[in-house]
Amino acid sequence: MDHVSVTRGRPGLALLLTAVALAGPLAPVAAAVTSPGTEAGVELSADRRTVSAWMPYWGDTEAAYQDALEHADQLHTVSPFWYEASADTVKGHEGAGSEAVIDGLHRAGINVVPTVTETPGASEMAGLMHDPRRRAVHVEALLRMVQSRSYDGIDLDYETMAVTGDRAARERVRTGYNLLTRDLCARLHARGKQCVVTVLARVRGSGEAxxxxxxxxxxxxxxxxxxxxxxxxxxxxxLSSKDWYEEFLRYATDTIPRNKIEVAFPGYGWDWTRGTKGRAGHLTWKEAESLRRQTGADYNFDAQSGTPHFRYRQNGADHDVWYQDARGVAEQLPLLKKYGVRGTGLWALGFEDPEVWTALRGQ
Known part of the structure; x- marks a missing residue:
């Protein structure tokens, strides 16, 4: 993944406009909104909605919001990608904490569980999480953010700390994150709030943190x-494959209760330029399809992975584009069913093939 590389790769969007400090008065708390089927520690969605989705803070945010409302009958949770944590503060990206968005989603019966990423790397985060005092400070900062609005909980998407080639550092991150989530989830549950964690797939050496x-x-x-x-x-x-899903689902369902697992699908792709060492360009599904038609490239579908791709040539350079669409999601969903997983997710609202929602309805 990664969510972090996508956001940090967009110039001009690093401006942090709001800060939730450790001391001082809390921001006004909006009236609590009880969403259907929501209670910390209890299976969500009495009406059996099975999809959660992230809402990016960049790009066409209004379109992403409208996308959520349009599919409220399938969405149980939306996670606005709004916050970033340092050691002792939580800061908001542009548009973070929009009462209009929060209230609109609640009126549609959708839980609002904002996502928080972290800036410190493996060494700093491990030290923080193993230190009871510093860990408590970090938890308080997160709780203050949750209480600043009528949020239904928090989604920790802590990836920066997990990406390290040092095995000892990964182990300290792993044990430290156990302590942090133990403390945070207990505090959230005491307030009737949800505690959600987003993780890398644990397979082929990845996700060991x-x-x-x-x-x-x-x-x-x-x-x-x-x-x-x-x-x-x-x-x-x-970006994904059926064999890969089989591998990480086997491990996940052996270690996590199936009703707590969500597998998030991509609504985007990457455009690689052959013969270069630079990063691939990010494309939403809509952008990928527009590019394919514009360049006259053939639509190809890789049956082994369950994903579409195409090739084109531009300005003397050859490009390979791999992405995901509704056909691919429909091909991969049987793997979730095989392992008894009903929870699905989407990265991200406004990125996806609109027909993905039809595919997910059958899950």
Missing amino acids: YDYQRLGAVADRVRIMGYDLHWSGGDAGP
Whole structure:
């Protein structure tokens, strides 16, 4: 994945406009809104809605919001990608905490569980999480953010700390994150709020900084990022594959209660330029399809992975584009059913093939 590389790769969007400090008065708390089927520690969605989705803070945010409202009958949770945590503060990106968005989603019966990413790397985060005092300060900062609006909980998408080639550092992150989520989830549950964690797929050496079993015991939901098998900084190839889903679902369902697992699908792709070492360009499904038609490229579908792709030539350079569409999602969904997983997710609202919603309805 990664959510972090996508956001940080967009110039001009790093401006942080709001800050939730550790001391001082809380922001006014809006009247609590009780969404249907929502209670910390209890299976969500009495009406059996099975999809959650992230809402980016960049791009066409109004279109993403309208996308959520249009599919409210399938969405149980929307996670605006609004916040970033340092060691002792939580800051908001542009548009964070919009009461109009929060209230609109609540009126549609959708839970609002904002996502928080982290800036410190593995070494700093491990030290923080293993230090009881510093860990408590960090938890308080997160709780203050949750209380600043009528949020239904929090989604921790802590990836920066998880990406390290040092095995000892990964182990300290893993054990430290167990302590942090134990403390945070308990505090959130005491307030009737949800505790959600987003993790890398635990397969082929990836995701070792996450203890699936412990996270599954304390969190209400564990969201597995089912994308970036091939990522922007690597070789061209499918973002996900059926074999890959089989591998990480086997491990996940052995360690996490199935009703807590969500597998998130990509609504985007990468455009790799052959023969260069630069990062691939990010494309939403709509952008990928527009580019394919514009260049006259053939639509190809890789049956082994369950993903579309195409090739084109521009300005003397050859390009490979791999992405995901509704056909691909429909091909991969049977893997979730095989392992008894009904929870699905989408990265991200406004990115996806509109027909994905029809495919997800059958899950």
